[in-house]
Amino acid sequence: MPRPFSQATAEQVICVSEASVALGDSADAATISTYTDLPANLTDKALALAEDLGLVAKAADVFRPASPLCKLLRTPQEKERAAVLRVTIESFEPFQIFREELEATADASAAATRTKARLDLDCHREEVKDTLVSLATFSGALTVSHGNSYERDNKSMGNLLAELAAGSGEEAAAIFKVREEIGAEAADWVDHANVIVPLATALRHASGGNAGREAVLHSGNAIDSFLDGYAQECGANLQGATGINAKLDRLQQQGHLPRKLQFIGKYIGHSRNAADHGVDQDVGAAWDISEATGRNVVFVATQFIASVFAKREGRHEV
Incomplete structure (x- = not known):
């Protein structure tokens, strides 16, 4: 019986494998296609090859990381991605x-x-x-x-493993920095996998140069997840509120978020929309995301979380 073999490029395999880490329970083929901006047919081929390589595994239409090395693909450092693939x-x-x-x-x-x-x-x-x-x-x-x-x-x-160890060390350092910026108590309060890790990934992109867009997108994903968790704790109703800005509005309207924090959060929401939504009808073009914006959004996001935690504890800090 013939052995299945799917054609794809190295870059496509890396993209879909990284997406399986980033998207978690939402990592079905259609969402991965949207996330990676790959056409559906190329996404399917890349996922099939990633499965064959042992990087991802499929269960109930969701693709999950099958190797701990997948986490190290979430970096702008190409030599680390190459080492994982090697x-x-x-x-x-x-x-x-x-x-x-x-x-x-x-x-x-x-x-x-x-x-x-x-x-x-x-x-x-x-x-x-x-x-x-x-x-x-x-x-x-x-x-x-x-x-x-x-x-x-x-x-x-041995050299390859040293590069992978360096990548792991950089990831650990980024997580440490994010936790330091948020504060230990607040960092323990939020979801590690869905808030801390994507913020650490954003920080690594922001530190790697020419990756402002990626830094903004990962920061936005972290804040989106953070708002979901905060709303659940507060008992807020976010039904029908999609995206950061809509969730911020709903939390403010229901008395769970002061206006100052709502507006600070909207800097992150609007930056994410500029990075993710293609052509903006107001200007007739897509926005370019600068390295400076990438760096700034990461630290605004960490401070926003710290400020919401302070509000929860009865303090008012920005």
């Missing part, structure tokens, strides 16, 4: 055989043909070649040599 494909049988045959033939098309035959893959050899070359060159497992030939990269696994 460690993953080293145990991926189609790649193992492809590299073996590539060393025997020095011809990527011939290696793909042999890989397809040995594993009885259910796709064209060019799809096998394009997919495995994309995974291998992005991750650094193969390097391009003379005349578009490919050579094994001899970078040691």
Whole structure:
């Protein structure tokens, strides 16, 4: 019986795998397609390959991380993403055989043909070649040599693990910084996975340069989740209120949020809308998100949470 094999690029696999971490229980194929801005057919192929690689697993139409390495994909640092993928494909049988045959033939098309035959893959050899070359060159497992030939990269696994350890350390440092900005008591009060972690991811994007949009989007996701949790604690009714600004309005109208905090929160909401909503009819174009805005929104978000917690404790701080 033919072995399934799906064609996708390394970048697409990384995008959908990261989305499975970010979206949690909402990570069905349609939402992942929207989140990654990939067409549905490409999303399906990338998810199938990510499953094959052991990065994600599907249960009841929801894709969940199947490897702890998926968390390390949520970074603007491409070398860390590459290290995750490199460690993953080293145990991926189609790649193992492809590299073996590539060393025997020095011809990527011939290696793909042999890989397809040995594993009885259910796709064209060019799809096998394009997919495995994309995974291998992005991750650094193969390097391009003379005349578009490919050579094994001899970078040691120890170096790769050191890069992954550095990525883990940066994530831990970002989480520590977010908790420090919010305050220990407030940080313990909010949901770690849905508030602290996305804010830490936003901080890493903001610190990585040229990632203002990503920093704003992750900060917005964190505040959206925070408002849901706060409303639940207050007994507020957010039914029909979609998005940060609508939730802020509802909380203020029901007496759970002072106007000053409502307006501070709307800076985050409007920034997120500018980053996420494409063409703005008021200006006839999409907004560019600067690095400065990315950095600012992260820290406004942490202070907003700290201020709401202070209000909960009977203090008024901004």
